[in-house]
Amino acid sequence: MKIGLIDIDHHNFPNLVLMKLSAYHKAQGDSVQWYDMFSGHFDRVYIAKVFTFSEDYKYPIDADEVIRGGSGYNIRLIDGSETGTSFRQALYFKDECGLNIHDTMIWAKDGGGAIGSNLSYTQNFEYMFVFSNGKPKTVNLIYDKPSQTYTGKAQHVRECRGGNDKGDRGNVTLTRLEMSRRNNWWYLVPQKEEGSDFHPAVYPLKLAREHIYSWTNESDLVLDPFMGSGTTAVACIKEKRHFIGFELNKEYFDKACKRVDIEQRQLKLF
Numbered sequence: 001m002k003i004g005l006i007d008i009d010h011h012n013f014p015n016l017v018l019m020k021l022s023a024y025h026k027a028q029g030d031s032v033q034w035y036d037m038f039s040g041h042f043d044r045v046y047i048a049k050v051f052t053f054s055e056d057y058k059y060p061i062d063a064d065e066v067i068r069g070g071s072g073y074n075i076r077l078i079d080g081s082e083t084g085t086s087f088r089q090a091l092y093f094k095d096e097c098g099l100n101i102h103d104t105m106i107w108a109k110d111g112g113g114a115i116g117s118n119l120s121y122t123q124n125f126e127y128m129f130v131f132s133n134g135k136p137k138t139v140n141l142i143y144d145k146p147s148q149t150y151t152g153k154a155q156h157v158r159e160c161r162g163g164n165d166k167g168d169r170g171n172v173t174l175t176r177l178e179m180s181r182r183n184n185w186w187y188l189v190p191q192k193e194e195g196s197d198f199h200p201a202v203y204p205l206k207l208a209r210e211h212i213y214s215w216t217n218e219s220d221l222v223l224d225p226f227m228g229s230g231t232t233a234v235a236c237i238k239e240k241r242h243f244i245g246f247e248l249n250k251e252y253f254d255k256a257c258k259r260v261d262i263e264q265r266q267l268k269l270f
């Protein structure tokens with residue numbers, strides 16, 4: 001077979017899936033090459049896309065079969081119907097790995113969102129699944145919603161929102177009289193964080209801080225196996241947690257470490 005590969009995000013990092021597909025086909029005796037439209041007809045072309053915002057391959061493809069894959073295609077299939085990948089992954093962790101789906105939240109983004117199909121609404125959110133091995137060890141719920149139901153019982157709770165992300169953690173003590181528990185629809189505006197603009201898919205520091213605050217205690221250890229620009233690490237410093245991170249891309253890793261160093265040095269100034 002003549003196999004073609006298209007890596008939509010080739011400028012970001014090596015695509016392990018395409019590398020594995022290439023090795024598989026070569027072992028079968030197939031010919032494998034990067035797809036280009038001047039190389040004639042292909043039996044099969046694989047296209048990998050990691051980020052939803054990366055533009056899809058827009059030129060005609062001369063092949064019997066075109067297979068698209070990767071998280072960049074997760075939200076909607078090319079024909080406009082949903083793949084359900086997020087649910088499948090969540091159920092895999094539950095059914096196959098034995099974890100509890102402890103909580104599910106929506107991260108509603110601002111901006112126009114991705115258009116998956118002309119027949120559906122624009123995609124403007126991501127799922128956030130919280131898995132636990134048995135009952136979660138730590139739950140520090142955030143109370144930041146003005147209370148509708150006054151119970152008369154004032155219990156003190158810690159509320160850690162409103163920090164200015166410059167070392168001031170913004171902790172204040174409020175009472176359940178004034179604030180009630182947040183719901184699971186988290187409105188967090190994607191924002192470019194200082195020192196993170198070298199990475200194309202940064203999530204908001206506030207989001208990382210709020211999850212770390214909710215599910216860990218001070219001095220706990222947090223692992224982020226996909227560090228990217230190091231947002232989780234910075235959030236851990238701000239929330240006084242320990243951190244371990246993995247990152248495939250050496251350039252991102254080095255820059256993330258630099259971002260972490262700067263954050264640590266800033267903290268020492270206070």
Ligand SMILES: C[S@@+](CC[C@H](N)C(=O)[O-])C[C@H]1O[C@@H](n2cnc3c(N)ncnc32)[C@H](O)[C@@H]1O
Nearest residue numbers: 201202203226227228229230231246247248249
């Ligand atoms: C969506 S980004 C994470 C962004 C991060 N949350 C932030 O705010 O900067 C995912 C990162 O995971 C990295 N990655 C992908 N596969 C990986 C793997 N198998 N091991 C380690 N890192 C990986 C990518 O290079 C990319 O930088």
